[in-house]
Amino acid sequence: MSLDLIRDILIATVPLLVIFPTLFAFTTWLERKALARIQNRVGPNKVGVPLTRYGGRFSLFGLGQPLADGIKMLFKENIVPRDADRLFHLLAPILALIPAMLVLCFLPLEFPWTESLLPVQAFLLDGAVIFFFAITGLNTLAIFMAGWASRNKYSLLGGMRAIAQMISYEIPLVLSAVVVVMMVGSLNAAEIANAQADWNWFVFTPWGLAAFVIFFIASLAEINRSPFDLPEAESEIIAGYFTEYSGFKFALFFLGEYIAMFAISGLAVTLFLGGGAGPGVAALPWLSTVWFIAKIFALIAVMIWLRGTLPRLRVDQLMGFAWKFLLPLSILNIIVAGFAWHAQQQASGILKAIIWVACLLILYATAKGLDQLNRPNVRPREYKYAE
Amino acid sequence: MSEQIAFWMLSAIAVLGALVAVRKRNLIHGVFALMIFFAALSGLFLLLLAEFIAAVQILVYIGAVGILLLFAIMLTERVTGDDGRRMTSRGWFWGLVVAAAVFVILLLPAIQELPPPEAAQAIDPSVKELGHKLMNPYVVTLEVLALLLTAALIGAVTAAQGVRIPKEEDSSE
Numbered sequence: 001m002s003l004d005l006i007r008d009i010l011i012a013t014v015p016l017l018v019i020f021p022t023l024f025a026f027t028t029w030l031e032r033k034a035l036a037r038i039q040n041r042v043g044p045n046k047v048g049v050p051l052t053r054y055g056g057r058f059s060l061f062g063l064g065q066p067l068a069d070g071i072k073m074l075f076k077e078n079i080v081p082r083d084a085d086r087l088f089h090l091l092a093p094i095l096a097l098i099p100a101m102l103v104l105c106f107l108p109l110e111f112p113w114t115e116s117l118l119p120v121q122a123f124l125l126d127g128a129v130i131f132f133f134a135i136t137g138l139n140t141l142a143i144f145m146a147g148w149a150s151r152n153k154y155s156l157l158g159g160m161r162a163i164a165q166m167i168s169y170e171i172p173l174v175l176s177a178v179v180v181v182m183m184v185g186s187l188n189a190a191e192i193a194n195a196q197a198d199w200n201w202f203v204f205t206p207w208g209l210a211a212f213v214i215f216f217i218a219s220l221a222e223i224n225r226s227p228f229d230l231p232e233a234e235s236e237i238i239a240g241y242f243t244e245y246s247g248f249k250f251a252l253f254f255l256g257e258y259i260a261m262f263a264i265s266g267l268a269v270t271l272f273l274g275g276g277a278g279p280g281v282a283a284l285p286w287l288s289t290v291w292f293i294a295k296i297f298a299l300i301a302v303m304i305w306l307r308g309t310l311p312r313l314r315v316d317q318l319m320g321f322a323w324k325f326l327l328p329l330s331i332l333n334i335i336v337a338g339f340a341w342h343a344q345q346q347a348s349g350i351l352k353a354i355i356w357v358a359c360l361l362i363l364y365a366t367a368k369g370l371d372q373l374n375r376p377n378v379r380p381r382e383y384k385y386a387e
Numbered sequence: 388m389s390e391q392i393a394f395w396m397l398s399a400i401a402v403l404g405a406l407v408a409v410r411k412r413n414l415i416h417g418v419f420a421l422m423i424f425f426a427a428l429s430g431l432f433l434l435l436l437a438e439f440i441a442a443v444q445i446l447v448y449i450g451a452v453g454i455l456l457l458f459a460i461m462l463t464e465r466v467t468g469d470d471g472r473r474m475t476s477r478g479w480f481w482g483l484v485v486a487a488a489v490f491v492i493l494l495l496p497a498i499q500e501l502p503p504p505e506a507a508q509a510i511d512p513s514v515k516e517l518g519h520k521l522m523n524p525y526v527v528t529l530e531v532l533a534l535l536l537t538a539a540l541i542g543a544v545t546a547a548q549g550v551r552i553p554k555e556e557d558s559s560e
């Protein structure tokens with residue numbers, strides 16, 4: 001292996017390993033601050049520059065909090081239950097982090113310093129999107145491993161819940177991405193992003209909008225975000241699969257969860273929101289990186305907002321929503337997109353608009369109909385001994 | 388040269404993973420060793436520039452088959468295998484004979500072509516090409532397979548549902 005190749009691989013990968021954990025630290029602060037504001041609290045506002053005497057004087061809106069949290073996590077005791085499977089208990093948090101970090105390389109995120117490199121980037125691979133889904137799925141195994149290795153019934157329940165939920169929601173997730181792959185005719189992440197230049201974002205088409213909404217909901221379930229955070233529902237099963245984790249192992253789970261959040265938001269940006277496209281990119285190419293990360297943060301802001309406002313689903317609601325609502329809708333969306341693609345080949349102008357409106361109506365009517373069909377048959381409660 | 392090194396490393400991991408999967412008495416450890424084997428196999432596919440097959444190998448074998456195995460194991464007893472029972476080792480001779488026979492039969496097509504041709508036939512294993520092949524000559528096979536899997540799924544649901552016990556017997560107890 002030539003030295004040039006090794007150097008190029010390092011230049012291409014090390015920034016990913018530095019930038020995203022840094023963003024993770026910032027996101028934890030953002031999430032705590034935003035949740036606090038939603039709940040009419042102040043949130044972290046004391047820690048400025050940790051480990052110095054200026055920490056208290058210049059609080060910097062509490063921006064030093066993530067660093068203080070990290071140091072706290074590092075110094076906490078590592079407790080392993082006596083009956084736990086020690087090897088798997090150690091491996092699970094690491095295995096939770098690896099797939100999340102690995103899929104970052106399939107995002108078409110071009111940094112200014114990677115332009116002169118040999119073509120080593122993985123998002124140029126022929127099946128980058130399929131690779132993304134395949135490797136994201138490995139996260140499930142880590143969660144099950146953690147649940148099983150802890151020798152704790154709550155951990156195991158959390159792990160089994162995580163598997164059931166992730167398998168169910170992976171299907172609408174992949175099927176909604178199929179629409180974009182059909183339209184572009186490629187599984188190459190860079191090609192998909194380039195196909196959406198000049199504001200031809202897929203989210204601006206009826207089928208793209210439907211697919212984006214399905215993808216976003218399914219991705220929330222896939223990364224265990226609220227309102228789909230049943231595997232770690234603290235009111236039912238303590239903390240789910242990481243009940244028996246403390247110290248830095250817990251921090252690794254936390255990091256893995258947030259990196260997975262970045263990764264799946266990045267894929268949503270690639271598939272539906274035009275990748276790095278945005279105003280001013282033609283003049284200044286490095287702006288595309290900024291736009292990409294800004295779009296990721298826009299999606300994450302929505303996730304935080306949802307976490308602050310929506311209650312958690314019940315298990316039967318969770319499964320019903322995936323199999324009875326999202327799955328039929330995404331299958332119909334594929335069919336609609338197929339017809340629309342063929343119709344658009346010949347049509348132009350006014351006919352195109354009609355096709356768009358028709359597609360929008362079909363998708364809206366289907367969503368409404370599925371919603372009506374899935375409504376539980378619940379009557380108002382009758383009180384016998386009270387009014 | 389680097390491909391040679393990668394090939395030998397991946398092969399070693401695959402063989403070790405397979406051995407651990409067979410030898411471990413703890414079923415969960417065995418399944419995870421099997422997954423390491425699948426992952427190494429996927430790496431070997433990548434070395435052959437068959438990216439799509441590599442991705443599907445991870446998606447199907449680790450993502451689906453592995454998790455199915457885990458679900459099945461969670462429904463069985465004696466998962467950890469530390470209750471002192473020993474596996475019987477009778478008949479190991481015939482086992483070895485059968486294993487060797489299977490190995491030779493699998494290698495038969497390669498043996499028949501000895502000495503190996505200088506350069507392999509140039510093929511274009513792109514995803515697009517595969518998709519066209521699946522839709523044009525093999526579409527019937529694909530549909531039949533899909534139908535078979537659907538039938539299996541419905542059968543599994545029916546079998547899992549079992550016989551419904553009438554409600555009156557339940558409440559009379």
